[in-house]
Amino acid sequence: MTRRLYFLVPDVETARRIVDELLLARIEERSIHVIAKADIPLEDLPEAGLSKTSDLVKSIERGGAIGGAAGLLAGLMAVAVPPAGVILGGGAVILLSTLAGAGVGAWASSLIGVSVPNTELKRFQNAVESGQILMLVDVPSDREDEIKALIERHYPEVNVAGTEPTKPAFP
Numbered sequence: 001m002t003r004r005l006y007f008l009v010p011d012v013e014t015a016r017r018i019v020d021e022l023l024l025a026r027i028e029e030r031s032i033h034v035i036a037k038a039d040i041p042l043e044d045l046p047e048a049g050l051s052k053t054s055d056l057v058k059s060i061e062r063g064g065a066i067g068g069a070a071g072l073l074a075g076l077m078a079v080a081v082p083p084a085g086v087i088l089g090g091g092a093v094i095l096l097s098t099l100a101g102a103g104v105g106a107w108a109s110s111l112i113g114v115s116v117p118n119t120e121l122k123r124f125q126n127a128v129e130s131g132q133i134l135m136l137v138d139v140p141s142d143r144e145d146e147i148k149a150l151i152e153r154h155y156p157e158v159n160v161a162g163t164e165p166t167k168p169a170f171p
Contacts, residue, residue: 002031003144004164007135008127010157012036015045015133018155022137025150031138035121037128050114052136053121059113060106067105071098120164127161134161 009015019032033048051057075097079090117125124134139147148160 001141002138003141005137005139005144005147006124006161006163007137007151008124008159008161009133009135009155012040012042012045012133014155014158015042015135018135018151018158019045021150021154022147025147027137027139027147033136033138035124035128035134035136037131040131040133042133048136053118054114055116055118056110056113058119059109059116063109063113064102064106067108068098068102070105071101074101124161 007018009018015034019029019034022032023029029046032046033052034042034045035048035053036042072094075094078093078097121134128134137147144163151158152160
């Protein structure tokens with residue numbers, strides 16, 4: 001299980017030092033994400049991608065679930081009331097329609113989700129717009145307190161802004 005920690009950092013140089021310290025603490029670079037105002041050059045810092053700054057992932061999950069349910073219902077209807085003179089293989093039709101519905105639902109919702117800002121980051125919007133840098137750091141649950149203490153001890157100017165609920169390592 002991993003936890004996402006949020007840190008509000010005052011400047012790029014402090015963010016760079018924190019990234020170096022996290023790397024020394026064996027937090028992988030792919031687990032560190034930095035978000036800043038567009039006019040702040042992040043240079044070699046691990047910038048957060050579209051999946052972190054938008055609601056893309058949540059939208060895909062919702063769209064896949066809703067599309068899969070719709071496909072399942074369509075498959076059940078096709079098996080229960082087949083077209084005249086057509087014999088359908090029940091299980092295959094239900095499976096294929098469910099998978100097709102999930103795929104179409106995930107695809108369609110991803111088109112919307114990519115343009116919607118991440119709802120979990122809204123609370124940090126004013127701080128980022130004022131020039132602070134938001135760091136998202138994914139750490140193993142059992143190292144959460146250790147990493148928070150490390151940052152608080154070495155960087156008192158950094159605001160440890162909270163954590164995200166526990167998520168499985170492989171959703």
